[in-house]
Amino acid sequence: MALSATNSPARCLVCRACGQEYPLIAQHACFECFGPLEVGYDQAALNKVTREQIEAGPQNIWRYAPLLPAGQDPASRVTLDPGLTPLIRADRLAAELGMTGTLWVKDDSANPTHSFKDRVVSVALTAAKELGFTRFACASTGNLANSVAAHAARAGVPSIVFIPSDLEQGKIITTAVYGGELVAIEGSYDDVNRLCGELTETDAFEDTAFVNVNVRPYYAEGSKTLGYEVAEQLGWRLPAQVVAPMASGELLTKIDKAFEELVEIGLVAESSWKVFGAQSKGCDPIATALRDGKDEITPVKPTGIAKSLNIGDPAAGPFALESVRRTGGWMDSVTDDEIRDGIELLARTTGVFAETAGGVTVAVLKKLVESGRLDPTAETVVYNTGEGLKTLDAVADRVGPTHRVKPSLRAAREAGLL
Amino acid sequence: MALSATNSPARCLVCRACGQEYPLIAQHACFECFGPLEVGYDQAALNKVTREQIEAGPQNIWRYAPLLPAGQDPASRVTLDPGLTPLIRADRLAAELGMTGTLWVKDDSANPTHSFKDRVVSVALTAAKELGFTRFACASTGNLANSVAAHAARAGVPSIVFIPSDLEQGKIITTAVYGGELVAIEGSYDDVNRLCGELTETDAFEDTAFVNVNVRPYYAEGSKTLGYEVAEQLGWRLPAQVVAPMASGELLTKIDKAFEELVEIGLVAESSWKVFGAQSKGCDPIATALRDGKDEITPVKPTGIAKSLNIGDPAAGPFALESVRRTGGWMDSVTDDEIRDGIELLARTTGVFAETAGGVTVAVLKKLVESGRLDPTAETVVYNTGEGLKTLDAVADRVGPTHRVKPSLRAAREAGLL
Numbered sequence: 001m002a003l004s005a006t007n008s009p010a011r012c013l014v015c016r017a018c019g020q021e022y023p024l025i026a027q028h029a030c031f032e033c034f035g036p037l038e039v040g041y042d043q044a045a046l047n048k049v050t051r052e053q054i055e056a057g058p059q060n061i062w063r064y065a066p067l068l069p070a071g072q073d074p075a076s077r078v079t080l081d082p083g084l085t086p087l088i089r090a091d092r093l094a095a096e097l098g099m100t101g102t103l104w105v106k107d108d109s110a111n112p113t114h115s116f117k118d119r120v121v122s123v124a125l126t127a128a129k130e131l132g133f134t135r136f137a138c139a140s141t142g143n144l145a146n147s148v149a150a151h152a153a154r155a156g157v158p159s160i161v162f163i164p165s166d167l168e169q170g171k172i173i174t175t176a177v178y179g180g181e182l183v184a185i186e187g188s189y190d191d192v193n194r195l196c197g198e199l200t201e202t203d204a205f206e207d208t209a210f211v212n213v214n215v216r217p218y219y220a221e222g223s224k225t226l227g228y229e230v231a232e233q234l235g236w237r238l239p240a241q242v243v244a245p246m247a248s249g250e251l252l253t254k255i256d257k258a259f260e261e262l263v264e265i266g267l268v269a270e271s272s273w274k275v276f277g278a279q280s281k282g283c284d285p286i287a288t289a290l291r292d293g294k295d296e297i298t299p300v301k302p303t304g305i306a307k308s309l310n311i312g313d314p315a316a317g318p319f320a321l322e323s324v325r326r327t328g329g330w331m332d333s334v335t336d337d338e339i340r341d342g343i344e345l346l347a348r349t350t351g352v353f354a355e356t357a358g359g360v361t362v363a364v365l366k367k368l369v370e371s372g373r374l375d376p377t378a379e380t381v382v383y384n385t386g387e388g389l390k391t392l393d394a395v396a397d398r399v400g401p402t403h404r405v406k407p408s409l410r411a412a413r414e415a416g417l418l
Numbered sequence: 419m420a421l422s423a424t425n426s427p428a429r430c431l432v433c434r435a436c437g438q439e440y441p442l443i444a445q446h447a448c449f450e451c452f453g454p455l456e457v458g459y460d461q462a463a464l465n466k467v468t469r470e471q472i473e474a475g476p477q478n479i480w481r482y483a484p485l486l487p488a489g490q491d492p493a494s495r496v497t498l499d500p501g502l503t504p505l506i507r508a509d510r511l512a513a514e515l516g517m518t519g520t521l522w523v524k525d526d527s528a529n530p531t532h533s534f535k536d537r538v539v540s541v542a543l544t545a546a547k548e549l550g551f552t553r554f555a556c557a558s559t560g561n562l563a564n565s566v567a568a569h570a571a572r573a574g575v576p577s578i579v580f581i582p583s584d585l586e587q588g589k590i591i592t593t594a595v596y597g598g599e600l601v602a603i604e605g606s607y608d609d610v611n612r613l614c615g616e617l618t619e620t621d622a623f624e625d626t627a628f629v630n631v632n633v634r635p636y637y638a639e640g641s642k643t644l645g646y647e648v649a650e651q652l653g654w655r656l657p658a659q660v661v662a663p664m665a666s667g668e669l670l671t672k673i674d675k676a677f678e679e680l681v682e683i684g685l686v687a688e689s690s691w692k693v694f695g696a697q698s699k700g701c702d703p704i705a706t707a708l709r710d711g712k713d714e715i716t717p718v719k720p721t722g723i724a725k726s727l728n729i730g731d732p733a734a735g736p737f738a739l740e741s742v743r744r745t746g747g748w749m750d751s752v753t754d755d756e757i758r759d760g761i762e763l764l765a766r767t768t769g770v771f772a773e774t775a776g777g778v779t780v781a782v783l784k785k786l787v788e789s790g791r792l793d794p795t796a797e798t799v800v801y802n803t804g805e806g807l808k809t810l811d812a813v814a815d816r817v818g819p820t821h822r823v824k825p826s827l828r829a830a831r832e833a834g835l836l
Contacts, residue, residue, distance in 0.1 A: 059477055059502070080769055081504065084477070086499065086530075088572075092574050110528070110530065112504075112528065112769070112770075113769075113771075114532075114807070150765075150769035150770075150771070151769060152769075153765060153766050153767065153768065153769040154506075154768055154769035156510050156767075160835075163819075165819070165822060169810075169814070170807070170810055172818060172819065173810050173813060173814055173817055173818070174771060174806065174807060174810070176817035176818050176819065176820075177761070177762060177765045177766075177771055177806065177813055177817050178765050178766055178769060178771070179762070179765065179766030181820045181821065182818070182819045182820050182821070183819065183820070183821040183822075183823060183830075183833075183835065184819035184821065184822045184823075185823060185824070185825050186822070186823070186824050186825065187824070187825035191825035192825065194825065195825045195826070195827070195830065198827050199827070199830065199835075199836075202827070202836055204835070204836040205836075343595070344595060344597070347568075347571060347595045347596050347597065348571050348595075348596055348597030349571065349574075350571065350572055351498055351530070351531075351568035351569060351570075351571040351572035351596060352530075352568075353531075353568070353592060353595055353596070387807070388592065388595065389532070389588065389592060389805070389807040389808065390807065392587075392588055392591050392592070395591060395595055396587070396591055399591055399594035399595050400590060400591070400594050400600070401581075401583070401590065401594065401600045401601065401602035402594075402599045402600050402601070403599065403600070403601040403602065404583060404601075404602045404604070405601060405602075405603060405604070406603070406604050406605070407603050407604065407605035407609035407610065407612065407613045408613070409613070409616050409617070409620070412613065412617065415601075417578075417601065417617075417622070418617075418620055418622040418623075
């Protein structure tokens with residue numbers, strides 16, 4: 001079955017490697033060259049989209065439905081209505097980093113299940129429903145599991161979620177509570193992902209949409225909304241620099257793609273922007289390739305506390321390299337202790353408590369300023385993609401009560417509070 | 419110093435017991451009768467407020483600034499910009515409960531620090547800043563601590579937060595990470611609250627606003643926005659029934675007050691509504707007074723898992739009784755196991771993962787339907803005031819992976835997945 005949503009601007013799937021086109025079906029790799037597929041659009045349809053049309057839309061990602069492959073009809077949506085998360089002016093963070101240009105934090109922990117994954121899941125499952133799938137699934141390091149299980153619960157559709165069995169207890173509970181099937185796999189995320197790829201080929205999973213496997217091209221488009229929103233929230237213009245975390249590398253490339261689309265359609269004035277990528281030292285195959293001047297990514301075995309970014313064989317790594325090189329940006333990676341410092345720095349200067357991925361991004365921002373790779377005088381947006389409540393262990397040993405006293409004025413006085 | 423915000427509709431503080439009026443200062447009890455004070459408004463100023471004016475405002479609580487005591491000037495606000503949280507149509511939950519009227523979940527876990535406390539803290543600290551305070555504080559069971567510490571971090575103002583030392587580790591970390599002072603008191607919440615009352619009288623705390631002590635009248639007004647938003651989100655009309663959790667009892671009375679104001683101002687058509695209150699069996703002094711037909715609340719020593727509702731001596735209890743009796747509603751309380759059932763029921767039918775307080779409210783809703791106290795054919799709004807990630811322990815023993823397998827098709831087949 002192929003996608004046939006009324007008013008969808010999507011025209012085909014197209015291979016990012018060889019350019020081969022396919023109908024809008026559930027397929028993620030090119031039959032010719034095995035390259036990854038992405039959604040191709042009818043440019044004339046995109047060109048008709050206006051700022052006024054978007055501004056008249058709902059206060060969530062669906063205001064950008066005219067730029068997405070599915071969900072144009074509100075009744076067709078499988079969604080928790082994520083998006084339009086806060087863009088927070090971070091003057092105190094900028095001051096601590098020695099930045100004089102305006103610094104913004106795009107805080108995607110404000111989404112319904114508290115990560116940017118709600119965006120991609122909403123678009124993927126809306127497409128999946130139109131494609132005739134009757135069960136929702138994913139391979140996940142945690143945030144995606146939360147989001148798919150919650151979306152399925154809201155929609156009343158069965159779900160089956162696959163996770164590595166050594167995942168943090170918090171992310172297991174936060175998936176299991178929604179009541180779908182939850183399969184703990186004794187292996188790494190890359191093992192889980194491989195098994196899910198195999199399962200999609202079996203009869204028993206014929207009715208099952210794996211958001212990040214067989215409907216991945218639609219899923220990936222959801223990340224474009226992180227670019228659209230920043231541009232709209234800045235008053236329909238692009239920032240000079242953006243810093244985003246990298247797991248598969250897809251998020252960063254889709255923010256870049258969103259900016260390109262907005263310029264091409266004429267929704268923002270043409271301006272130059274630079275894209276910066278952030279990884280942890282425990283899993284930095286994309287940043288390593290950039291530093292070494294290579295086009296190919298050498299897979300790694302991930303370690304370290306930034307589990308939501310721990311994809312050792314990042315599918316979109318080459319495209320992330322391309323975005324960063326084309327725009328004149330850079331990538332860097334940070335240690336677990338720098339990640340913890342990043343979480344605390346963001347929290348005490350902005351009131352935003354990020355998960356480890358956000359700590360990675362803020363710590364890399366700091367490093368990029370110090371190394372001179374990022375211009376501290378230019379306007380910059382840093383993306384926080386997840387919620388600190390999901391990775392409390394990262395800072396549990398570092399923060400706590402500053403005083404412990406008995407409930408009396410005398411005890412308060414002895415503790416130096418008076 | 420008295421509040422003197424330009425364009426504020428607030429006129430005075432007024433005693434809820436004897437009616438005595440005071441200027442808009444930092445004071446929470448009547449000098450004459452020790453009754454609690456609340457904000458009195460200039461009715462002529464409120465009457466000028468229009469739907470169009472509100473709809474043209476920002477996508478947060480400040481769209482209702484013309485109905486609040488402070489924050490009319492955006493530059494004066496001390497805020498994370500909470501509010502306009504989702505009102506979710508919960509058809510599947512309604513069906514499970516045997517309700518045929520439309521059921522809505524007002525999901526306040528979507529606020530910046532993931533509880534309704536961001537609303538009251540934003541209003542309290544904005545007033546506190548105008549009143550000249552230079553340090554922010556609170557006595558808290560957890561959610562309020564998170565919110566005050568985060569607001570202070572965003573504003574760059576010192577904070578000092580008081581909590582019972584036996585609080586869940588998660589709520590301690592989520593406060594401490596923002597970097598303010600955090601004082602663990604070896605006692606109950608009621609002990610913490612008493613000490614904070616005493617501290618406000620000392621010279622060392624002269625510069626300190628305790629959001630729920632010396633600036634409490636302003637704080638309490640923030641809860642009105644939970645009533646305004648539901649009315650606006652329903653298309654400027656009131657629901658027939660609302661179910662809200664009760665700790666101090668203030669939230670419920672302020673939702674009721676918001677509905678009364680909207681009718682009086684003419685922003686919604688007059689209609690009747692019923693207010694229902696929810697407590698846990700471990701701390702149900704208000705529901706007990708209602709059941710026993712009493713006007714006075716007998717304080718209790720709280721127990722049970724719904725810690726955020728564990729206020730044994732609820733300051734606004736008599737006013738909650740009055741709201742429920744006047745509107746023809748009711749109150750009930752539920753056991754810890756019913757609370758856990760409530761959390762799971764809400765999660766699997768709506769995709770909303772609530773903290774224990776939300777479990778209390780959903781479980782009481784179920785009980786009210788079963789007992790016939792609540793009309794299952796009438797439109798109903800149930801309030802979820804907090805986030806499940808903060809109270810994972812409540813369901814940790816109940817939910818988990820449904821399967822555990824090795825990463826191979828063969829293992830998946832043996833586990834019955836194929």
